[in-house]
Every structure is written in C-alpha cells, then in structure tokens.
Amino acid sequence: MSVVLLHAAQSLTKKNFFLCSMIVFFLSSGWVIGVFPIAGATEEYALEVPLGLDEDSLVIPKDNPLTKEKVELGKLLFFDKRLSRNNTIACASCHMPALAFTDGQSVSTGIHRQQGGRSAPSAINRVFSSAQFWDGRAVTLEEQSVAPFVNPVEHGFADHNELIAKLSTIEGYKPLFEQAFGTRTITIGLVGKAIASFERTLLSGNSAYDQFGGEGKDDSLSARAQNGLRLFLVKAQCLRCHFGNNFTDENFHNLGIDWNTDHVDLGRYHVTKNPKDLGAFKTPTLREISRTAPYMHNGRFGTLAEVVDFYNQGGIKNPYLDPVIKPLNLTDQEKEDLVEFLQSLSGEGWQVEPPRKFPN
Numbered sequence: 561m562s563v564v565l566l567h568a569a570q571s572l573t574k575k576n577f578f579l580c581s582m583i584v585f586f587l588s589s590g591w592v593i594g595v596f597p598i599a600g601a602t603e604e605y606a607l608e609v610p611l612g613l614d615e616d617s618l619v620i621p622k623d624n625p626l627t628k629e630k631v632e633l634g635k636l637l638f639f640d641k642r643l644s645r646n647n648t649i650a651c652a653s654c655h656m657p658a659l660a661f662t663d664g665q666s667v668s669t670g671i672h673r674q675q676g677g678r679s680a681p682s683a684i685n686r687v688f689s690s691a692q693f694w695d696g697r698a699v700t701l702e703e704q705s706v707a708p709f710v711n712p713v714e715h716g717f718a719d720h721n722e723l724i725a726k727l728s729t730i731e732g733y734k735p736l737f738e739q740a741f742g743t744r745t746i747t748i749g750l751v752g753k754a755i756a757s758f759e760r761t762l763l764s765g766n767s768a769y770d771q772f773g774g775e776g777k778d779d780s781l782s783a784r785a786q787n788g789l790r791l792f793l794v795k796a797q798c799l800r801c802h803f804g805n806n807f808t809d810e811n812f813h814n815l816g817i818d819w820n821t822d823h824v825d826l827g828r829y830h831v832t833k834n835p836k837d838l839g840a841f842k843t844p845t846l847r848e849i850s851r852t853a854p855y856m857h858n859g860r861f862g863t864l865a866e867v868v869d870f871y872n873q874g875g876i877k878n879p880y881l882d883p884v885i886k887p888l889n890l891t892d893q894e895k896e897d898l899v900e901f902l903q904s905l906s907g908e909g910w911q912v913e914p915p916r917k918f919p920n
Contacts, residue, residue, distance in 0.1 A: 732919025788901025
C-alpha cells in the first residue's frame with residue numbers, strides 16, 4: 561500500500577479550512593482518494609459586521625485569525641469561573657452580557673470580594689482597538705485577556721503558570737485546544753488568543769443612529785435626538801474625541817476626574833511616565849453607552865445626564881487638563897437632547913447566551 565499525505569489550504573463546500581489533509585492510497589482495485597480533517601484543522605469564523613461599523617477598521621492580528629474553534633473555546637474560557645484561584649470569578653463576572661459586558665459597579669469586585677480601583681470597561685467593539693485597559697497598558701487584546709488572571713484583586717493567581725497548571729487538569733479542555741491550535745498542550749499565549757478571538761466577535765452596530773444615517777430612515781431618530789446629533793457634532797464638541805464608526809479617538813485625555821479630591825488616579829502616566837499623561841484615560845466607545853453606567857474610569861457618574869453636566873462645566877480644572885475640555889454653555893433642553901441622541905447608539909450584534917456546560 562502506498563500512502564501520500566498532501567496538505568492544502570482550500571475551501572471545502574462552504575467551509576474554509578485553514579489546514580486540511582488529503583490521504584491518497586492505492587488498493588488492488590485502484591486509487592482511492594479521501595479527504596479527512598487532521599488535528600488543528602480550523603474553520604474560518606465569518607464575522608458579521610453590523611450596519612454602521614467599518615469592516616476595514618477591524619484589528620485582527622495576522623498571527624491570530626478568527627476561527628470557529630478559537631471563538632468557541634474562547635467563549636468557554638471567558639465564562640468559566642474555574643479560571644480563578646477559588647472558582648468564583650470569570651471574565652464574565654466583570655463583563656456581563658446582560659449589562660453590555662460591564663458589571664454595573666463603580667469599581668469591579670474580584671476574588672474574595674476585593675474591590676479594584678477602576679470600573680470595568682465594556683468588552684464590546686474591542687476588535688476596533690489595539691491598546692486596552694483605561695490606561696492602555698496592554699498593547700493587544702491578547703495581552704489584555706490574560707492580565708486579570710494574575711491580578712491579586714481579580715482572578716488571584718500567583719502567576720500564569722499556576723493558572724495553566726490548573727487548566728491543564730481539566731481534561732475536557734485539551735481536545736478543544738487541539739482542535740483550535742493543533743496541540744493539546746495549553747499555554748498562556750493560546751489562552752489569550754482564544755479569549756481575544758471570542759471578544760472580537762462582540763460587536764455593536766445597527767443602532768437607531770446607524771439606521772438614520774446609513775439607510776436614510778428619518779423616523780429612526782426622534783426630533784430631539786436629531787437635535788442632539790447636531791449638538792454632538794458642533795456645539796457640544798463631542799466629536800473632538802468621540803469620532804469614527806466606534807465613536808472614539810483611541811487616545812487618552814485628562815478630564816479632571818477627582819482632581820478636586822484627595823485621591824487622583826494618575827492613569828496613563830503609570831504606563832508612559834510622561835508628565836503630559838498625568839491623569840489621562842482612554843476615550844471609551846459611545847456604543848451601548850446608555851447600558852454601561854456608571855461612567856468614567858472610577859464610575860463617578862451614575863447617569864448620562866451627570867456626564868453631560870460634567871462636560872458642560874468644562875471638566876475639573878487642573879494643570880494637566882486636556883485643552884479640548886472647555887465649558888460648553890448648553891441649555892437644559894440641549895443637554896436633554898444630547899442625552900437622547902446618546903441613547904440612540906444602542907444596537908445589536910453583541911448579545912450572546914452564556915455556555916450551559918463546561919468541559920470536565
């Protein structure tokens with residue numbers, strides 16, 4: 561019997577396999593050709609980009625293309641509380657689907673009910689961003705995905721080796737890693753790639769605003785929301801930082817949060833050590849903003865009305881206040897209209913059901 565193993569990256573029916581194998585063998589009756597998936601064969605994940613989002617702006621690393629197997633594995637890891645030292649905290653504990661992947665708290669609660677110093681930003685539309693966290697200390701979503709595991713206040717592992725040792729005792733995960741990555745050996749790098757892949761599928765678009773602008777549905781925005789849009793673009797100056805399809809400049813700004821108190825979080829400065837970054841934090845997306853209260857890096861404001869009031873007064877004065885932050889002189893009615901516009905940025909594409917069971 562003669563056996564020839566040929567590897568090819570090709571499309572099989574409508575499923576795109578990055579790696580497949582063709583086994584050709586000779587029997588007395590003649591040649592027989594069979595196509596069989598091998599370990600690590602993966603199916604491309606077709607990301608459905610909702611109306612209003614720019615597909616050309618997606619940030620998907622070449623070394624971590626989206627595949628169905630990685631997304632499914634990442635989803636399990638994201639929701640599995642065993643990925644904490646005492647089985648009480650999952651990624652989803654601070655990024656809950658019901659709350660647009662936030663937790664509704666001013667600052668997040670981790671292992672042993674310890675509280676951190678910052679709020680949990682939404683995991684939605686992270687595929688449009690490189691730098692992660694409020695201070696941008698993670699330069700990729702893969703890096704961000706594994707950082708909380710070794711935070712003593714969050715998942716509580718002493719180091720990533722401790723997490724991997726625990727995860728490797730769950731036999732049911734090994735074939736899933738093999739399907740996704742072609743190996744049963746679990747590493748922190750592969751964990752990060754899987755979770756990041758799942759998070760990149762959490763998209764928000766096709767909002768009332770998108771339908772108003774993209775499909776010309778004039779009745780999708782109320783008259784007050786339309787006035788709020790005009791204010792957003794001009795008088796309220798929101799567009800200076802919240803622009804593009806994801807309503808963020810992906811930059812860092814000092815707004816003066818807590819500079820009138822005894823405690824000031826220095827934000828981006830902790831990463832860069834550059835004085836110009838003192839008290840600066842990343843501009844969040846405004847997608848799903850009405851679902852992700854409280855607001856700011858420390859959850860200082862409970863409502864959008866409070867946020868608009870804060871910007872209307874020009875933030876809080878301090879030596880490092882961003883020059884784009886100035887009093888806006890909005891009337892009460894204009895502030896209400898602006899809030900109504902912000903509420904129109906709630907869309908779809910991010911709603912998922914948590915897993916019903918996990919590997920054993």
